[in-house]
Amino acid sequence: MFLITELMRGDTLQKYLWSIRRKHLDLRLSISFALDISRAMEYLHDNGIIHRDLKPSNLLLTEDQKHVKVGDFGLARERIMGDMTCECGTYRWMAPELFSKEALQIGVKKYYNHKVDVYSFSMVLWELLTNEALFKGKDSISVAYAAVANNERPSLENIPKDIAPFLQSCWAEDPNIRPEFKQITEYLTNFHQSLLPKPMTPPKLMQIEEPESSIGQELTSNDHNHIMAKKSEEKPRKRRSFSSCFLNCFNDS
Template sequence: MALSLSSTMLLYKLSLAFSSQNVENGTSDNEGSDTGDDIVFDIDPSLLVDCEKILIGGMIGKGSYSLVFKGWYEGHPIAIKAIHPQCKAKFEREVKLLSKIQHANVVKFIGASVKPSMVIIIELLEGGSLQKTMNNIYPITFSLEQCLSYALDISQAMEYLHSNGIIHRDLKPGNLLLTKDKNNIKLADFGIAKENICDEMTCEAGTYRYMAPEILSKDPLPKGVKKSYDHKADVFSFAMVLWSMIKNQVPFKDRADLMAAYDALHNLRPCLDDFPEDITLLLQSCWMEDPKLRPEFKEISEILITILHNIYTRKINGLASIEVVEEVDSKSEEELSRAQHTPTSFEFKHENETVKPNGETDGEPQSGTKTSFSNLVEKKPKKKSKIKRFFSSCSCIAF
């Protein structure tokens, strides 16, 4: 049952009063507390919505400091991200950041409200998260083309963010949302994103299994000391996401979350056996230990477009060759059919046998005779079977 937002203040206070789940969720965010009750929100009034127009439904997700509900605003379906009361600074930063972003592959910001609870209103992506979809179809995997198409959506979104001085810092399947038709991906959750990319970032921000090695420290840093890394950390995370999509597995699945991050720190990477060569080269370049050697997302997008173009070109050529074979077979059948019904064709009985124009009888076939029309017909299903297998291999995963 949907309730108006103002009537659910108690529900929000109870549901959001949870302790930090960073370790349990395999995430880390050492930003420090921003609980200050003295924070006065500096949010443009035009970004705030009337909470009386919001209806809230059931919970559809949760993060390390937020809960996400399905809802409706002025009759339109929305996603409502309710922020933990102790994260006021994060809330304000995310609202300001999302309000500036306009890209086809980033969730659309609708508005925010500070009373009765801090909530961010975004468009509802009915396809759910990429992680949830992967879990639902396991152990089936996406087709390679679908993985690359999703990867291109992600890369173009990240290219846009980096060109506008924004680093996401938590790129993972759980923060990637699918459209209703499952054809496209949009990037979500900018809770720990940073503007004005610089070399001084907070240590260990992100999700351990997808975290770049330069973010994690082998030894604890003194309080207040920053770690030096930049936007190339997102490129590493992208590589781990692409690998995860292709395999439909989490990276280092047999390791605990924190140990998976330490594996990456010690230059261990997921296995690339059986990966196509061009995909292998792309992944290896994106998860290089030295961030400076990793490509920019502009380059990654260009590589993905080239790989997809090559795949589709091979398929088109394959289809064209099949059509040619089918056309030749069709003409052969037509010529044989005409030959059987021409005035010169005849049959007569001779000693209880049927003699045909080529001298063949209904008894034992003569040596060296041509393949009969009936034999050609019997061979046709094999041809169709090959075509069926070809299209089967071309098809994407069905949801």
């Protein structure tokens, strides 16, 4: 058995962000990348699959570095109604419900659902918008504990105001408040379209209505006879030639 997959020559999203660090991605490109991820996750969830390890190092770029595809399904599993393995994924991108404040025995499971992927997506989106490291200066265990015990989240200081409330809803502590990826795709599509330059519309041509007049209207026989009679009454005017006027000037002198 062989599994043939597409060769993604653009490397991982994480390495790409590292290569341009201290510079921000163009906002339209950031949202375009987020849209690619959201559509892929929408497809997974529609087919009953939870990724459980969504992060920049598991997102692959096309060769032209214009599109992102979701990879690495090593921790993915089918959605079930019962409990699943807890603390599954990578700490900085893991949803709070995957942790426990108390120490758990090995093999203990917890209940959570597909909304853990939405939380991880919010962390990735924050990185796309800021190109900064998540919880910089903290080790992974400290980040996990802070997210659970103190409900800490990344700073919104450099996040566009129009998208900040949406981002907060995606990383909400309560999974029920987090949107579905179908809603995320719809929101990001509209937001992305609002960033595109609006096409110029040519000015409308104004139609000028010509005033009604007797010109062009049919004349009755009486009207025609009246006009011809009036013309015959007019005496032709004498036209003085240029030469006579010119010579009269000398005669006067």
